[in-house]
Structures are given as structure tokens and as C-alpha cells.
Amino acid sequence: MQPQYQMGYDRAITVFSPDGRLYQVEYAREAVKRGTTAVGIKCADGVVLIVDKRVSSRLLEPVSIEKIFRIDTHIGVASSGLVGDARSLVDRARVESQINRVSYDEPIDVEVLAKKLCDHMQVYTQFGGARPYGTALLIAGISDDEARLFETDPSGTLLEYKATGIGTGRPAVMKVFEDEYNEEAGFADAIKLGLKALHAATEGKFDVNTVEIGVVSLEEKTFRKMEPEEVKTFVEQYEE
């Protein structure tokens, strides 16, 4: 619970608190912390994104809980936090990618796209009339024959990671990665590590239907979401 004397700073979106913090941005980060866990891992073969889609009911079409999005042929994104906000950012990312293709006739650089999204998110932390985005993104892609993995947050901060996680399970995920991450691994081992991290984050409660995997391959320079059977294979391998 917030002590009473801080209420003033919380209300007005574009205002600093006496200690130089932007509460609204930190509260937006809380929205991310309540989101489902997503992990991203760079490896020798490219980048892997894995998401835990906790489906609460058998009546829900799991396919409709989209947490991994294809932005362009060579870029994919995983999100955590407010679902509507994520969709809005994903739409923006797709438009930016298309504009780049139309303007320069080549795919957008992953870092350029990531910066554009962060610049957009920063604006919502400085100007009045709107709240910050309540969403974090993992942006994975291939540019100049290199695999890249960026993480954004509601403040518009941009960081590049070898392996990282967003959402509820972030602390558990990071602990696994700090201990076991190996950048020489191939896709198979990277996915294994990601599943182990998610397993830790969800305290073991996830099954094949709740896992979604996206990969950007250095060789093929393309992003694709894995088919459910493919995912199944990896989960089964992991479970052994």
C-alpha cells in the first residue's frame, strides 16, 4: 500500500516525484509483472522465443491467445502485460516494417525497429493525455547475419540480452539463465533451457498446449512460429 502523501504524484501522468521517479511508469511495470511469462534466448542457430499461455478453460481456443507475433519475415515479438496494449504495439511494429520496405526496398534493421518502438513508448511517459504502455516486448530478429534479442519496457528503455524473460516469472527465469546459459548451444538445447526456465517460473504447471515457440533462424534468416507438433516434440524431449 502506498502511503497517503504520495497520492498526488500517482494521479498526474507526466510528473516526477520528489525522488526523481515517474510512478506511472513504475506502475505500468507492475502490469507487466502480472503478465504471463515469456523468454527469449540467443543461440548459435538464431533466437528462440517461448511463451507460457496459461489457458484457464477448455472452452477457449488456445490459438486465440496470441503472445508471439510475426512482425516481418525476419522479426518476431513476444509480449507480456496488457493484451490490448501489446496488440497496439505489434500493429505499429508491422507498419514500421512495411514503411521501411516501401521506402528503402529492404527489410528493417532489428535494432532500428526496436528503437522506433521505444521512442514511441517514451513519448507516453513524457506527455499528458495518455498513460504509458502496460506491456513489455521481446524483439527477436536477424540483421546483417547476426541474431539480435531486445527487451523493451513501459519507460521506453531498450536493452539487448543474450537471454532474458518478461512477465510474472522473470526472477525465476533469470536465475536459470544466469546459471546455465550457454551461447554456443543450438536450437534444441536453447529450447530445452527455455522450457526449464518456464518450468521454474510456472512451478511446473505447463503442458504442451500452453507453450508457444517462435524461432528466428540465422541460416534461413526468417522468423516462424513452430507448429504444435514440433512444440510437442520439444516439450516431450524436455520432459524426459
Add this chain to the structure above:
Amino acid sequence: MQPQYQMGYDRAITVFSPDGRLYQVEYAREAVKRGTTAVGIKCADGVVLIVDKRVSSRLLEPVSIEKIFRIDTHIGVASSGLVGDARSLVDRARVESQINRVSYDEPIDVEVLAKKLCDHMQVYTQFGGARPYGTALLIAGISDDEARLFETDPSGTLLEYKATGIGTGRPAVMKVFEDEYNEEAGFADAIKLGLKALHAATEGKFDVNTVEIGVVSLEEKTFRKMEPEEVKTFVEQYEE
């Protein structure tokens, strides 16, 4: 009753609370929870929408309580929550459908339409100067020879269901569906199940005049609202 220290967050529409929630969006969901119950069921023949139109007076023309709306030849919508807000969203949906026909000379994809509506609803949760919509929608339609059933809520979240309900009776409806839903059923059985769910939700207080049924048929690829006699037949079958 809300404790006093939270009042600040409630007032300003586009603001996060310290725990990362958007109160205004959650209060808008309360408006939905106070609405009449609507159910949607995917089945082997297509999708069924059933609404409980509680008519409080014999002086009211039941036909004027419109809870199921035809959006396009192949799409229908059921709503719950604020009536004026629902009409505003339905108008928007119709316009989007017509724009698609004019621009591409083909019917709009059900999922595309559902996303457009959700994007629109999300904007009202992020920008100042307006409140979120106090309405949930069930969007049923046929695209690519497949039956689709989407549910939206005031946050702009979009989920696809096999069977679902919105409004006051949602918990009762979901309980019936979790237990008895069968996706192999035809229209007749699906409607039976829907009526059973509504019966549970309304504690048995509904008669032929208060039920409205809409169906999208996979075979005909069209949405239509059933005539009162047709509805009557199903209700009578059910009552037996």
C-alpha cells in the same frame, strides 16, 4: 466499498494504480456484469448466439430490445452491458464491414473485424477525454469455411472460444458449458445446450418471448436471426 486511499486512481481515466491495474477498465467490466446474459456456441453446423431479453413490461415491444445484431451477411454480434455503447460499436462494425467490401470487393474476415473493434476499444483505455466502453461483444461469423466465435471486453482484449457467455449469468453459463459442451453437436443440440445454460443463468425465469437466437451457418455462410416461431420450437423442445 472502495477504501479512501484509492479514490485518486478511479477518477483519472488513463492512469495505472500502484499494482498495475486500470480501475476504470475494471469498473467498465462491472457494467458488463450487470448486463443481460448472452451465450455463443460453436458447433458442427456453425455458431449459435442466444440472448435472454428480460422484458419487464407487457407494454414494451420485445422486438425493440435488440441484443443480437447482423453486421454483415456472414457476421452477427451479441452484446451485454451499456445499450448505447453496444449500438455505437455495432455501427462501427457495420461501417468497417462495408469499407472492406468497397476496398477489396470481398466480405471482411471475422477475425480482422474483431481485432479492429478491439483496437478501437483499447484506445479508450489509454487516452484521456473519454471513458472505456461499458460493453462486451460476442462476434460470430464464417471466414474461410470456418466458424469463428470471438469475445471482446472493455479492455480491448480478444479471445476466441468454443462456447462462452457474457453478462450477469456468465459464471452459471460457463459452468454448464465446461461440463456439457460438445463441439460435434449440430444446431439443434447446440441451441438446447445454450438454452440450458441460459436457464441456469436466469434461474429458470425465461420464456419464449425473452429469448432471441441468431445463427451463422457453415453451409449457407450466412448469419440470420431466427423468426419467433422458430425460436418457439426450440424453446418448446427444450422445455420438454
Add this chain to the structure above:
Amino acid sequence: MQPQYQMGYDRAITVFSPDGRLYQVEYAREAVKRGTTAVGIKCADGVVLIVDKRVSSRLLEPVSIEKIFRIDTHIGVASSGLVGDARSLVDRARVESQINRVSYDEPIDVEVLAKKLCDHMQVYTQFGGARPYGTALLIAGISDDEARLFETDPSGTLLEYKATGIGTGRPAVMKVFEDEYNEEAGFADAIKLGLKALHAATEGKFDVNTVEIGVVSLEEKTFRKMEPEEVKTFVEQYEE
């Protein structure tokens, strides 16, 4: 009296309360409840609108208290609540009707007009910078050889009634209608019933000068306000 902790919700116009209500809209409804009583009755001959114009002083020209308005040749409206707001809505209705005639060369459909007015009223419940309308309307007209009678309220909700009432006397009016309404009646009996309802609503305090009657005739497809002598005849018949 409102308890102190709710003040926050009342002030900001486009804001939900924790239980999903829009207080400003409900307060606007209070303005309607303080208005003079108006009734509308569908019958075999068309629709009847009757208004109780309580004239407080012999110095007032009763003709200037306009509560029934002609919108187009085939549509009339009765209002209750804030007088200035009603005039603003009536002006809008007249303009919409004229636009329809100019655009399509035919009279506007009654339901289309009613929806347009409600859409307009809904906007004032969702966007900031203005308050909702403090007025309810009874909209009576003929379209497609059918008599129609709609009721709007400050939320922009639209309902069609066989017989209904707005303003201070609504509860008393509805009680009379629930008991005695007969849709087979002709104009004479419908007016009689309406006067009886108004009589109940005003606790007997109304005379010929305070009653205004408008009728839309199915046969002539036109709306007209009755001349004072005509009204007098009906009131005298009723008083016998």
C-alpha cells in the same frame, strides 16, 4: 444524500463508479424525473402523445410551453426534463429529417431518426467536455404503414413501447397502462386512457388548458397537434 466517498465519481463526467455505473447519466435521469409528465399510446388508428403542461400563472401564454413538437410531416415528439436540452434535440431531429429528404428524396424512417438521436445522446455519456442531456423523448411516427412509438433517455438507450410515460408521473402512468392498455382501441379510447393516466399522475390537477395532444394517424400518415377545441372535447368526454 450521497455519502462523501462517492464525490469523486460524480464530478468527472466520463467515469465509471466501482460498481460499473455512470452517475452523471443517472443524475441526468433525475432531471427527467422532475419534468412534467408526457404519455404516448399506440392504438389501431396510430399514435397519441399527451402532455400535461402545468401552467403556474395566468400571466403565462400556455402556447409557449411547448412540450410536443412536430419534427416532420409524419413524426412528432413529446419531451420531459430540461427545456433547453429538449429544444436542442428537437432542432437536431428536424435537421436530420430534412437531410434525409434532401439526400434520398423520401421521409426519414422513424426508427432511423430515433437511433440517430440516441447515438447523439450516447456520445455525451462517453466523451468529456460536456454533460449528458437532461431530457427524455417520446418519438411517435409512421413508417412503412406502421405506427411506431420510441422512448429515449439520457443514456442514449432506445426502447419501443406500446404505451409509456416519461417525467414525474411515470410510475402512476405505467400502472394505469399495465392494467388497462388495449392495442385494439381507436384514437378516442386511446386518448381517454391517456387522460386517465395523466389524471392519476397529476392527482387530478389538470384542466383543458394544461393538456396538449398530438396524434400521428395511420390513415393520413401525418402528425398534427390537436387544436385547443378538439382537446377540449376529449377532456370533456373524459370528465363525464
Add this chain to the structure above:
Amino acid sequence: MQPQYQMGYDRAITVFSPDGRLYQVEYAREAVKRGTTAVGIKCADGVVLIVDKRVSSRLLEPVSIEKIFRIDTHIGVASSGLVGDARSLVDRARVESQINRVSYDEPIDVEVLAKKLCDHMQVYTQFGGARPYGTALLIAGISDDEARLFETDPSGTLLEYKATGIGTGRPAVMKVFEDEYNEEAGFADAIKLGLKALHAATEGKFDVNTVEIGVVSLEEKTFRKMEPEEVKTFVEQYEE
């Protein structure tokens, strides 16, 4: 004194109180009640407007306290309440009259003008960013060979009277009119009655210099302000 819990409603201009009232409009009416008294009387010869211009100092040019304004050849207006607001409304009335002459080549109808002014005043009660007008007007004129006398108030309500008063002395004025008004009277008797009413309203404290009289004559179809000597004659007749 207002109890503390109502302060919230007073501040925000376009907001309803829980009982459906618009406090700002009612407070604007208080501004009118503090204004100098003006009366209007329809009679067989036309309409009479009489105003009590309480001049507090011999240094003030009485002619500069303008409370009766000529709007067009056939229309005059008397005001009470905030002086600057009245001038703003009078300007608007004159412009509307000129627009009518330019557009249709004929004098504006008195009722049309009165409605236009009220519509304008209503806008200031519904939209934010400005306060309501703190002024009431008596609008007198001739249209279609008929004398008309309208009264407006800050809410934008429009009423037609046989005889009425605005400002501080309204209750005293209305009492005199209720008892003694006779619509068969000519100008002389009407002015006598008006002076009597003003006398009652000012508790006898008014002299020839503080009274301003305007008349619209049915015969001549023109509005004019009486010359001081003419006024003097009537006052002297009255005082006898």
C-alpha cells in the same frame, strides 16, 4: 450557505447534482435575482418594457445605464443581471436580426430570434470551458401583426408571458400583475400598471430619472424608447 458535501458539483460547470439539477445554472439565476427590476406587459396597443435604473450617484450619466435595447425596428429587449453578459447577448441578437434581413430580405420573427438566443444560452449550460450567462432578458416585438413578449433565463428556457418581471423585484411585480393585469388595456394603463408594479418592487424608491420605458406599437410595428419628457408625463400621471 451550501453544505460542504455539495462543493464538488458547484465547481464543474457541466455536471448534474445527484438530484438532477445544474447548480451553476441556478447560481447564474441568483445573479439575475440581484439585478435591477424590469417588467414587460402586453396590452391592446402592443408591448411595454419598463426598467428601474437605480442611479446611485448624481455624477453618473443616467443615459449610460442602458437596460432597454433596440434590437431591430420591431424588437426591443430589457435585461437584468450581469451587465457585460447582457451586452454580449444584445450584440448577438442584433447580428441575428441583420443576418435575417440579409438572407431573407425581411425582419426576423420575434419568436425565432428568442429561440436563437435561448439555444445559444443553452449551449453554455451543457459544454465545458465557459460559465452560463448571468442574465435574463425580456424580448418584446411584433410579428405577423401580433405583439409578443418572451422571457429567457440562464438555462436557455423560453416562455411567453402576458406580463412578467425579472430581477430583484420579480416576486412583488408578479403579485401586482396576477391581481390587476388586464390584456384589454391600452399603452397608458399598461404603463400605469407597470409603474405600480415597479413601485411595489422598489418599495417606492424611484423617480422619473430612474425609469426607462420602451414600447412596441402594434399600429406602427416599431419599437422605440420613450423620450425622458414622455416618461416624465407617465410617471407624473401615475404619481397623482
Add this chain to the structure above:
Amino acid sequence: MQPQYQMGYDRAITVFSPDGRLYQVEYAREAVKRGTTAVGIKCADGVVLIVDKRVSSRLLEPVSIEKIFRIDTHIGVASSGLVGDARSLVDRARVESQINRVSYDEPIDVEVLAKKLCDHMQVYTQFGGARPYGTALLIAGISDDEARLFETDPSGTLLEYKATGIGTGRPAVMKVFEDEYNEEAGFADAIKLGLKALHAATEGKFDVNTVEIGVVSLEEKTFRKMEPEEVKTFVEQYEE
């Protein structure tokens, strides 16, 4: 000191208090009451404006404390209250005068100019986003061979006086004028009376350097500020 329950009305600029007053306008009048005293006197020869420019330091160039402004050849203005606001109004007055000359090829009528300034000031009392002007003006000029003397205040009220004063010393000034004003006087006697009034207002503390005199002459139809020596002569005459 204001009692606590009134604070709400003070803050919001365009809002009525429960008793129909506009506090912000009344507070702006307080700013005028804190200003230096200025007097205006109509006499047989024209109009005289006299201002007390209290110079607090010998380092200040007295000429820079401008309290009397030439607006056009035939109009001069004296101000009291906020200095920056006065300059803004004076600029506006000059522009209006020039526009009149350009549009109609003749000098602006004094009353027309005074009304335009008041209309401008009234707007700042009704619309949000700005505060009222904290300045009063005495507007002196010749139109149609007549001398005119108007006084404005922050509400936009316009009054014509034979003799009047604004600023701190107004009550003392008015007392002198009520007792001794004589409209038959020539410039010399009028200036004498004005100096006597200022003397009363400043409790005798003023010398030749702190007095500024402007005159509009009926004969020459021009406004001019007196040269310091001229002023000196009058002050010396007065002091004798």
C-alpha cells in the same frame, strides 16, 4: 480572510458562487483598488484626466510611469491596476481605432471604442483558460461635438460619468466630486477640483512630478498630455 468553504469558487475562473457572484471578477477589482488613483472630469471645455504617479525613488524616470495614454487624436485613457494588463488594453484600443480609420475613413466614436474594450474584457469573465483583466480604465474623448467620459472595470461593465475616479483613492475622490462638482466649470476649475480630489485621496502627499494631466478639448477636438511646466502651473495655482 476567506472562509474555507468558498475556496472552490475562487479557483475555477468561469464559475458562479451560490449567491450568483463571480469571485474572480471581484478579486480582479481588488487589484484595481490597490492601483494608483486616477480621476476624470467632464467640464465645459472638454474632459480632464489626472493621475497620481507615486514615484518611490529618485532613480526612477517619472516619464516611464505611464498612466495616461493617447489612443487616437481625439481619445485618451487613464488606467489603474495591473500595469501590464493596462498596456495590453491600451494596445487593443489603439488597434481598434486604427481599424476604424482604415475601414470607414473616420475617427472611431468614443462610445463605440469603450464598448469594444468592455466586450473584450467581458469575454475574460466568461470563458476559461485566462483570468479577467486586473485593470480599470477612464476613457475620455470627443465624438459628435460632445465630450464623453467612460469608466470600465474588470467585469466589462461600462458606465458614463460626469466625474469619477478609479484606484486606491476612489472613495475620497468621489466624496469630493459629489460635494463640489460643477459641470459649468472650465478646464482651470476642473483641474483644480481634480487636484483637490487627488489631494484628498493621497492625504496630501503629491507633488508636481507625481501628477500627470491629460485633456480632451471640445474646441480643438484633440487629446493631449500636458507638458510638465503646464502641470506645474496648475499645481502651483492649486497649492496657493
Add this chain to the structure above:
Amino acid sequence: MQPQYQMGYDRAITVFSPDGRLYQVEYAREAVKRGTTAVGIKCADGVVLIVDKRVSSRLLEPVSIEKIFRIDTHIGVASSGLVGDARSLVDRARVESQINRVSYDEPIDVEVLAKKLCDHMQVYTQFGGARPYGTALLIAGISDDEARLFETDPSGTLLEYKATGIGTGRPAVMKVFEDEYNEEAGFADAIKLGLKALHAATEGKFDVNTVEIGVVSLEEKTFRKMEPEEVKTFVEQYEE
């Protein structure tokens, strides 16, 4: 410290307090009072501006603490208060000067420029959406063969002085000037007097590097900042 009940007036920028003051303007004056001291002195040779640039660290380039600015060939300005605000006003002054040269092909009149800056500053005291400037300026220049020295403050008030000071040391400076100012002095004596005043204001803590001197010469009609060696000479002369 402000008593609690006045907080309301402080917050809203364009609002009067009950005693007719604009608190925000007075608080902006506090920002000026916290600024470094600057003095201006008119003398027989022109105008002198002297500023005390307290350099707190040997790491700072003294040249970067600009407190005296050249606006045009014939005008210089000294500032005190918020540094960023001063730069913004100086930019505006330079642009106004250039506009004058482009429009009229002659240097801007010093008083005209000073009034333009004050008009600009006044706007920020009357309209919402921005705070007043927290800066005072001394504006020195030559127009029509005359030396001029103006002082502005956050309210937009404009005063012309023979000798004056702004910033922290103003009271000490004015005391020296009141006692010893002599308008017959040449540059050398005027600078001596200015240094004495600054010495008093800084309680003796200033050395050659912290003093900046600008002069406008009547003979050359140009403004220039003195070179450090020149300044040094005067300071040394003074110290003797």
C-alpha cells in the same frame, strides 16, 4: 511560509487571490530575487551594465556564464533569475530586432523593444498553460541620441531608471545608488559606482573574473561587452 488556506490560489496560474494579487507572478519574482546581482547605470557617456558572475568552481569556463547579452548593435541586456528563461527572452529580443531591421530598414527603438518583451511576459501572467517568466532584465540602449535604461519583471511591468539593480543584491545596490548616483558622471565614475554597489551587494566577495561589464556609448551608438583586461583595469582602479 504560506498559510495553508492560500494553497488554492498558488496552484492555478491565471487566478487572482481575494486581495487582488497574482501569487504566481510574485513567486516568479522570488526566482529573480535568488538570481545573481546585475546593475545598470545611465551616465553622461551612455549606459553601463555590470554583472556579478559568481563562479563556484575553477573547472567552469567563466565565459560560459553569460549574464550580459548583445541584442543588436545598439542594445544590450543584463539578466537575473532563471537562466533558461533569460536565454528564451534574449532570443526573442534578437528576433524582434531583426524583424524591425528587415521591415523598416532601421534599428529598433529601445523602448519599443522593451515594450514588446513586456507584452510577451504579460501574456504569461494572464493565460493558462504556462508559467510566468522567472527572469528580470535590464535593457540598455541608444535611440534618438538618448541613452535609455529599462527594467522588466515577471509581471511584464516596464520602468525606466537612471540607475537600478536586479537579483539578490538589489536592496544593497539601490541603497548605494540612492546615496551616490550622479547623472553627470562619465563611464569611469559610473563603473566605479556600479562596482561599489556590487561590492556592497556581494559583501565584498567578487574578483575580476566574476565581473562582466557591458557599455552602450552615446558617442559610438553601439553596445559592446568589455574585454577581460579592460574590466580588470576598472576593478583594479576601484580596489585602490
Add this chain to the structure above:
Amino acid sequence: MQPQYQMGYDRAITVFSPDGRLYQVEYAREAVKRGTTAVGIKCADGVVLIVDKRVSSRLLEPVSIEKIFRIDTHIGVASSGLVGDARSLVDRARVESQINRVSYDEPIDVEVLAKKLCDHMQVYTQFGGARPYGTALLIAGISDDEARLFETDPSGTLLEYKATGIGTGRPAVMKVFEDEYNEEAGFADAIKLGLKALHAATEGKFDVNTVEIGVVSLEEKTFRKMEPEEVKTFVEQYEE
């Protein structure tokens, strides 16, 4: 902790406190004080910028924590404070540089660029609708064969330093510089001094990977970031 009665001033961005301070600007400075330490040192060879990039996790790509930015061939910038704000200012700086090249066909002057950035930052301290920037910059470059080193802060103040630091470690850094700075040093000694200062600021916790060095060379007139090996050499030299 702020005492309660000051809360009002904190909330509204463009408002002075009673003592003439802009709290929001001071709070933004707190955001800078929480940032990583950056130092800038002018020396005989040009300017050196050194930043301590504390990398908290081995999973983070250190290259993505960009604290030193190349603005143009001859200008580099180091930032401390909010990361997103810094990126926004850097983008602006790059655009201003390109505009200068396009408009005048020559590189932008370092001081001109620094002033443009500060003017931009000042606007955010005076106008409503946005918060001040929570970032300080060190701007290093070569213009007119001279090395320049500017420091900005959230108020838009601009100062030129011989050697300075921003961020958490500023006090420790300045202490080292005050004692040991020597403007005759070459790059090698300047970097040594900078590392010593950073060492003091971070209490010895920094290694080769967390230090980033940028230099503008007087000889080559270009800015470049040092390669990691180069940095390593200097750090190792320093550690000896």
C-alpha cells in the same frame, strides 16, 4: 520527505513555489542524480568522455547500454538519467546537426547545438502538458579549432566546463577534478584522470567492460568511440 503543505506545487508542472523554485525541475534533477556517472575532460588533445556502464548481469549485451552517442562527425554526447529521455534528446541533436549541414553546408557549431538542445529543454519547464526531461548531457566537440565541453541539465541551463561529471558520482568526480585537473594534459593523462574520478565515484567497482570512452580529437576534428581493446589498454595502464 516533502512536508505535506508543499504537495500542491509538485503536481502542477509549470508552477512556481512561494520561494521561486520549480519543484518539477528539481525532481527531474533527482532522476539525473540516480543515473550512472559520466565524466568529460577537456585536454590539450581535445575532449574525453568516459562513462561507467554498470552491467548487472552477464546475460546483458554490454554494447546495448549506450551512454555515449556520436551526434555528428565532430560532436559526441554522454548522458545520465532517464534512458528513454536521453535517446529522445540524442535524436533531436542528430536532426539539428543534419539540418545545419543541409541548410549551410557546414558542420553545426558545438555551442549552437548545445543552446538549441537547452532551449528545447527549457520549453518543457515552462509550458504545461509534458514533464521536463529527466536527463543531463555532456556535449563534447570541436568548433573553430577549439575543443568545447558543455553540460546541460533538466532546467535547460547550459554551462561550459574544463572538466565535469554528471550522475550519481558527480560529487566524488568533481572533488578529484578540483584537486588534480590539468588542462595541459594529453589524452592519455586525461583518460587516466577520468578513470581515477570514476573509480572514486564507483568506490572502485568498475572493470574494463563497464567503461566506455569517447574522444574528440583537436587534430583530426572528429569524434569517435574507442574500441574495447583500446579502452582495455587505458584501464590496465590505470590499474597499474
